[in-house]
Amino acid sequence: MCGIVAYVGTREAYPIILKGLKRLEYRGYDSSGVALLSNELSVYKKKGKVAELEESLVGKDLHANIGIGHTRWATHGEPSDRNAHPHLSPSGKLAMIHNGIIENYGQLKSELLKKGYRFHSDTDTEVLLSFIDDIREHNDCSLEEAIRIALKRVVGAYVIVILDRDNPNTLIAARKGSPLVIGIGKGEHFLASDASPIIEYTKEVVYINDYELAIIRPDELILKNLGNETITPYIQKLDMELAAIEKGGYDHFMLKEIFEQPHTIFDCLRGRLELSEGKIHMRGVEEHMEQLKQAKRIIIVACGTSWHAGLVAEYVFEELCRIPVEVEYASEFRYRNPVIHPGDVIIAISQSGETADTLVAIEKAKEQGALIFGVLNVVGSSIARASHAGAYTHAGPEIGVASTKAFTAQLAVLTMMALKLAMEKGTIDAKRYQHLMTELSDIPEKVQTILQNTDNIRMIAEKYADARDFLYLGRGYNFPVALEGALKLKEISYIHAEGYPAAEMKHGPIALVDDQLPVVFIATKDAYHDKIISNMQEIKARKGRVIAVITEGDTVITDMADDVMTVPAADEIVAPLLSVIPMQLLAYYIGVHKGLDVDKPRNLAKSVTVE
Ligand code: M6R
Numbered sequence: 001m002c003g004i005v006a007y008v009g010t011r012e013a014y015p016i017i018l019k020g021l022k023r024l025e026y027r028g029y030d031s032s033g034v035a036l037l038s039n040e041l042s043v044y045k046k047k048g049k050v051a052e053l054e055e056s057l058v059g060k061d062l063h064a065n066i067g068i069g070h071t072r073w074a075t076h077g078e079p080s081d082r083n084a085h086p087h088l089s090p091s092g093k094l095a096m097i098h099n100g101i102i103e104n105y106g107q108l109k110s111e112l113l114k115k116g117y118r119f120h121s122d123t124d125t126e127v128l129l130s131f132i133d134d135i136r137e138h139n140d141c142s143l144e145e146a147i148r149i150a151l152k153r154v155v156g157a158y159v160i161v162i163l164d165r166d167n168p169n170t171l172i173a174a175r176k177g178s179p180l181v182i183g184i185g186k187g188e189h190f191l192a193s194d195a196s197p198i199i200e201y202t203k204e205v206v207y208i209n210d211y212e213l214a215i216i217r218p219d220e221l222i223l224k225n226l227g228n229e230t231i232t233p234y235i236q237k238l239d240m241e242l243a244a245i246e247k248g249g250y251d252h253f254m255l256k257e258i259f260e261q262p263h264t265i266f267d268c269l270r271g272r273l274e275l276s277e278g279k280i281h282m283r284g285v286e287e288h289m290e291q292l293k294q295a296k297r298i299i300i301v302a303c304g305t306s307w308h309a310g311l312v313a314e315y316v317f318e319e320l321c322r323i324p325v326e327v328e329y330a331s332e333f334r335y336r337n338p339v340i341h342p343g344d345v346i347i348a349i350s351q352s353g354e355t356a357d358t359l360v361a362i363e364k365a366k367e368q369g370a371l372i373f374g375v376l377n378v379v380g381s382s383i384a385r386a387s388h389a390g391a392y393t394h395a396g397p398e399i400g401v402a403s404t405k406a407f408t409a410q411l412a413v414l415t416m417m418a419l420k421l422a423m424e425k426g427t428i429d430a431k432r433y434q435h436l437m438t439e440l441s442d443i444p445e446k447v448q449t450i451l452q453n454t455d456n457i458r459m460i461a462e463k464y465a466d467a468r469d470f471l472y473l474g475r476g477y478n479f480p481v482a483l484e485g486a487l488k489l490k491e492i493s494y495i496h497a498e499g500y501p502a503a504e505m506k507h508g509p510i511a512l513v514d515d516q517l518p519v520v521f522i523a524t525k526d527a528y529h530d531k532i533i534s535n536m537q538e539i540k541a542r543k544g545r546v547i548a549v550i551t552e553g554d555t556v557i558t559d560m561a562d563d564v565m566t567v568p569a570a571d572e573i574v575a576p577l578l579s580v581i582p583m584q585l586l587a588y589y590i591g592v593h594k595g596l597d598v599d600k601p602r603n604l605a606k607s608v609t610v611e
Contacts, residue, residue, distance in 0.1 A: 001073035001605040002085075002099035003027035004180075005197050006161045008171050009188020009218045013067035014057075016190070020197025021050045021071045023245060026253075026399050026599070026606040027099075027193060028073025031084035035095035036064035041165045043095055045084035049600070065218075066168060068161050070097040073605040076105070077122030086163070087126040089133035090117055093165040094143070096132075098125040099193060100157035100178040101610045108153070128154065132162070143167070144215060147174060148226050151213075157356060157609065159208075161191055171216045173208065178609045179354050179382060180208040182221060184235065189216045193607075194378070195238050196245045196397060203238040207380050236380065244396045251592070253599045254400035254492070258584050259451055264395040264405045265577065266444040268412040275441055278434055280420040284373065284389040291371050292421050295345040298323055299338075299370070301330040301361045302349040303608065305403035305487065309375075309410035310349050311480035312576050316415055319573070320422035320436075330357035331611065334364055342369035349414075350374070351398055351406035352607040353381020360611075362386055375413050377406050391417065400599045401606050402491045404584045407484065408447070411577050415440055439571040443578070446568040450581045457582055460547060460563045461589030464518045470495055471509060471544075472583075473502035474522035475532050481522045481576045485583030492591035492598050502528075502535040515543040520586070521561070522579050525551040526572035536560055547586075549579050 003024025007013040017034050025032075032053045033045025044060070046053040050071055070085035077083035086095040102108070105124035108131050117130050128150065136146035143164050151158075157177030164170060173180060173191055183190035183198035183205050190198045195205060206221065208214055212231060215222040223231040250256035272281050285292065298317055300310035307329060314325040328338075330348075334357055340346075346365045350358050353376040362372045363386060374383050374390030377398065384390060393409035419436055422428040428436075464470075470489055474482035483499035490497050500509050502521065513519065519539045523532045533556065536546055540560065548561040551569045558564050565582040567575075591598040 001028045001607060001609050003071040003193045004069070004097045004099050004159060004161055004191070006068040006097070006171050006173070006191035007188070008066045008169065008216055009185060010065055011188065013064045014062040017067050017069035018050070018054060020192055021069045023196040024193055025050050025071050026401055028071055028605040029600050030072045030074045030079030031081065032069070032071040033084045033086050034067055034069040035086040035163050036062055036067040037163055037165065037168050038064040041093070041095055041163065043086050043088055045081055045086070047079055047081050047084065066163065066171065068095060068097050068163050068171070075101055075610055076124045083121045083123050085125060087121060087123065087129050089129050091133050091137060094129060094133055095163045096125065096129040097161050098128065099159045099609065102128050102154055102158065103156035104154065128158070128160070144172060144213065147172060147213065148228065151176070151226060159193070169217050172213065173216065174213045175208045176210045177356065177359070182206045182208065182214060182216065184221065187218045189218065189221060191216065195240060199238055199240050199242055199245065204235050205238055206233040206235055239379065240397065245399060252400065252588075254402055254404060254588055257398055257400050257405045258581070258588065260396070261405050261408050261581065262444040262448040262451070264409050265412050265447060267394045268409045269416070269441060269444075272416055273437060273441055275437055278437070280416050280437070282391050282416060282420055284391045285417055285420055288371060288373070288389050289424060291343070292345060293425055294343055295323055296341065296343055298325045298345045298347060299340070299365070300325060300327045300347045300349060301333050301358055301365075303330050303355050303357055305407050305484060306349040306351060306410060308480045308484040308487070309407055309414065310347070311483070312411055312477060313347070313414040313418065315477050316418045316573055320418045320428055321425055322427045328361070330355065330361040334361040338365075340365050340368040340370050344370045345373060346370045347373050347375060348383055348387060349410055350383050351377045351403055353378040353383040354607045354609050355383070356609050356611050359383050359386060375410055377409065399606070401601055401604050402488055402587070402598070407580060408577050412440065412443070415574060436571060436573060439574045443570070443574055446570060446578055447581055449568050450578065454585055457565055457585045458589045460565065461586050462593050463563070464545070464547070465493070465590045465593045467495060467516065467518050469512065469517060470497040471505070471512060471517060471519045472497060472499040472522070473505055473519060473535060474499070475502045475528040476526060477572050477576050478522040478524060478526070478579055481579050481583060482520070484580055485520060485522065485586070488584055488587035489590065491601050491604060492587045493594055493596065494602070495590065502532050505535060506538070510538070510542065513539055513542040513544040515545070517544050519544045519546055521546060521548040522583070523548045523550055523557055524567060524572075524575050524579050525554060525569060526575060533557065533560070549582050
């Protein structure tokens with residue numbers, strides 16, 4: 001969370017930083033700010049979105065060839081002008097931006113208060129900056145050395161970038177736990193939390209690792225560790241196009257990303273699922289096939305929507321591979337004392353690859369000898385680098401805070417993995433294997449069919465947009481889809497929603513049902529179809545308003561439900577890839593109808609890099 005951008009070179013820094021902040025706004029939008037250094041060091045910051053900062057700076061002289069910028073997701077201190085970054089050091093010589101949390105900031109703050117320092121914000125960032133400033137002022141050392149000394153005492157996660165009035169050509173950055181990419185141009189460098197602010201200018205980038213410090217000048221990038229040893233930067237080429245991070249004519253990124261799904265799922269399957277050969281190629285799986293085959297247990301760790309993908313995968317792996325699967329919230333797993341055996345396989349699922357809880361959870365499991373397999377979207381992300389093996393989802397950049405195309409791509413990857421493993425283990429026969437491969441390869445076209453007629457979903461959304469609560473129910477493979485539908489609605493429309501296994505409803509949630517409550521059933525044709533119809537009857541008997549996602553041609557539910565949304569028929573193992581699409585659209589259209597900012601819902605951020 002929090003987005004950082006910085007520039008040093010020969011161009012005007014402000015427009016580059018401003019555009020970069022707009023691209024990174026998905027990471028947090030409580031406040032934003034910039035610091036620019038020309039003849040003097042100027043800091044401008046503002047509560048609210050980047051557009052508000054931009055407006056407040058109209059008419060100001062913002063000329064500078066070096067600068068830093070920040071868009072904040074508040075952790076320490078409410079969203080306000082004074083808590084916005086960049087922060088200025090007590091000497092007035094340094095400006096700093098920070099993404100992460102300094103856990104021992106309280107201790108550092110009381111030491112500094114005893115020395116007579118005073119603070120102008122409630123942030124941990126200002127404390128760290130004052131600490132660095134204090135070391136530099138009193139130890140007669142360089143800024144670089146002061147940062148190194150300070151960071152050795154810091155507990156927590158950070159990316160920091162510091163602008164120094166006395167070194168108008170130099171930025172110093174350091175990282176532990178939060179992401180930082182440096183773009184290498186001709187006589188210029190770009191720094192950012194991800195590659196989206198950089199891609200327009202250069203495709204050559206260096207990903208900074210934990211405990212590394214970068215000294216960046218227009219013509220020079222020096223990388224060191226905290227022991228002051230020089231490290232050779234590993235330059236990578238970005239495999240991303242500018243169009244992928246722009247709205248391309250859609251009103252919102254979320255809508256664009258929903259509509260991209262036929263392509264993203266296709267891209268995910270392409271080159272892997274070879275129907276004619278009857279084979280699935282996945283290098284990460286092949287290289288660790290023996291360990292996967294021998295696994296006594298698979299533990300899936302993830303958060304949010306990725307956790308829901310993990311729940312679907314639990315059903316699929318257990319059914320096809322006959323391996324017990326546990327699905328864990330990464331945030332709980334990391335603080336428990338989980339029993340992990342050396343032969344266990346951990347699958348970490350994450351769109352961003354930066355989720356702090358998931359990252360720490362896999363590091364913990366790795367220490368105990370488990371194989372870590374990442375199912376990730378962002379190439380080169382922290383979780384990708386911490387994993388032993390993995391498979392990318394190839395969904396392309398996901399900018400809308402509500403995850404959509406990443407979820408379906410995760411399901412596609414996990415299903416291919418399970419199928420491949422099941423075939424190797426001999427837990428499914430060739431006929432079923434071939435059938436499921438065909439079912440999977442048909443998904444992009446079926447998603448396209450759903451997206452061709454969204455008017456009905458929009459009308460349903462408008463009809464129920466004023467409801468105070470929603471209940472989502474599903475069984476089997478569609479139970480996680482109910483959870484995902486409820487999460488999407490909460491995030492985007494701020495309507496309270498709960499997802500439940502349909503049969504579990506009788507054990508409590510049914511008390512909520514009255515003639516005002518919309519109950520969304522994910523009721524495509526599968527082994528539980530008759531059972532879910534009974535659950536629907538139970539809701540109808542209590543006058544609940546039933547909205548159902550059904551398989552095309554299902555006249556029984558059409559006659560029973562108040563409203564239906566149809567999806568093409570599919571094997572139940574791949575059905576969630578279809579049934580989730582109306583759920584995404586329902587949430588989207590309700591959010592839009594209520595006039596909400598669906599791409600940047602309140603209080604949220606795209607990458608949750610703090611715990
Ligand atoms: O990047 P990750 O997949 O690790 O993110 C996990 C969750 O933070 C994420 O899925 C979140 O729940 C989304 N806002 C859901 O739409």
